[in-house]
Amino acid sequence: MSRVWDIPVHDSTRVRDVHVAAESASARAGLGPHRTAVATLVATELATNLLKHAGGGRIVINLVERAPVGAYAHGPSVQLVSLDHGPGIADVTVALRDGYTTAAASLGAGLGTCLRISNDFDLHSAPGRGTVAVARIDHEPASRHVRPDQRPTGPRAGGVNVSLARAEYSGDAWSWVRSGTQVTLMLADGLGHGAKAAEASGAATEELRCAAHLSPAEILKRLHARLRPTRGAAVAVAQLDADAEQLCFAGVGNIGARLHTADGWKPLLSHPGIVGAHYPATVPVHRVPWRPDSLLVLHSDGLPSRWTPPNDTLLLARDPAVVAAAVLRDAGSDARPVRDDTSLAVLAPDDRT
Template sequence: MTGDPVPDQGIWFRVESSGAASGVRRAAERLGAQLHLGARRTADLAIVAAELTSNLVKHADEGVLLLRPVRSGGEAGVEMVAVDSGPGMADLTVSSQDGHSTTGTLGIGLGAIVRQASWYDGYSRSGRGTVFVVQVWPADPPGQEWAAGLTRPLTGETRCGDGFAARVVDGRPQVLVSDGLGHGPLAAVATDAALAAFRDAPAGSPKTVVEHLHRALAHTRGAALAVAELDRPGGRLRYAGLGNISATVVDDGRRRGLVSLPGIAGHQRPVVREYDYPYGERALLVMHTDGVSDRWQLADYPGLAERSPLLTAATVLRDCGVRRDDAGVLVARAP
């Protein structure tokens, strides 16, 4: 990690030694300064980073951490997502209390994180590992996001060709997942163009938005992408997709796959169709690129579907992401 600005999609760190933990702390401090977090909150951020990485070094298997900026309105904060594959904790609530330890240490790590963080969430299962997400803001945190996700580049790459975005336009919540063709910088250029075009797209149905994105990507190598609109009052979800984007509605433990048509946005003249699906009050939308296996089952993670969308997305990426491709997951719950 150099002194360069941290990109919005963030940087992943493998945390297996105290040296790596020190690197994460220094990077977090630089990001706090980059975002003008203020001296006091940057110091709090450094404590959170140190405790998260210390827990990964001492207790975790295959620990990794994502560091990235988060923005809401005119404010910016720092987000960290700590992920490991074991041994996990039977009761994360108990483990986050000061004085609790599984290794004979003081056991103040998670308690310190909880005190310094503006917002946090966590999920753990014995034998499966732990996911912990934390945000540090300069003042009061914004409300919980209704849609959240994360991406991870192909092993050995620094740029990720997968991306996601969410917006509410004319009261209509919409989300996008994009997978730039191939991987690396040119794939990232295609997805960056898709995200920018989505944010600026005029209000319209998912089909109309996908057609707009297709035109906007003509100068790129193209992308597989999909747009969903969540209409909670109407109990419907509208969806239009091109290429290998997987989308699933999970409602009351049941999965319903959504239909994406063959094609590449930005190339040739693809057929774009919009499909309509039932969307219940407690339904959850999970979308991901082909760098994530679709063999996940939220029923295997009791209570996870009720937690924050980011926590769910990080857990799916941990257990179903593949290392031979870029990977991205978005989870949304209609606001």
């Protein structure tokens, strides 16, 4: 089930809450003492930055899986997401220098140190709009001696998941798997919210690991059988064949999908129904070209229906989780409070392109 830690940071007492949440997430992920210390340091530094530079913000902590190959899955990583509507960072290059900090109450680590000690770290900042930063902490430190030609290649995926009213569990879940040249991204929204909804979406992510070799339509049929004992879920499956440069998409229920290309954004429509309960007789499969500038966003119905897709080319080139978090931040407001669990998953091309 999708465990979520969502902490508003608007005063100094919340920095301690973020530290405790990072410890809890690390324990749940099975991180050892050293990697737990890394996670808490990065989390605390991000929270401190929110207070000192942005006038407050929000830290969201999820457990995310590295893309498993077939049924094999690595242990989860702790993903720390910082979101704010502050003034933005004037000079990102300077801010990312190791040890650079302007906050008197900072640990002295700075964003540069967060970049160095995290397995993944990326951020996007725009003047007057705020900053989104994402860090992931794995079980082992990242190797600093990997040549560029030894880096993992291929499409990338990332996402963010928040629960209604900051509940312990979200009824949404997303996952991705690799099989040969194919990458499959799935997002599931368990019917309703709470533990029972999380049970349904969690069953979908477990089953996906055993179905990576199947087509989107076959995956949905398999998920329908797997989810019968649960209350069911809305599910969308996007499968990218990098060699064929083609994206196949199929969805059942109210999962939204937007595809970005050089011509702009276009929707990919899901079919009405509930996987595990009311499965349609036929499910349309959309096949569209995938180009080096393509990007796919899947989202549950917790996101406001009239959200505006971003057109900031600098943002779209960032880590997929940064893109997802920026969409989440910009789509919500006090005037449009979230009325359900909300998750976004983003599929992006190989970052070498």
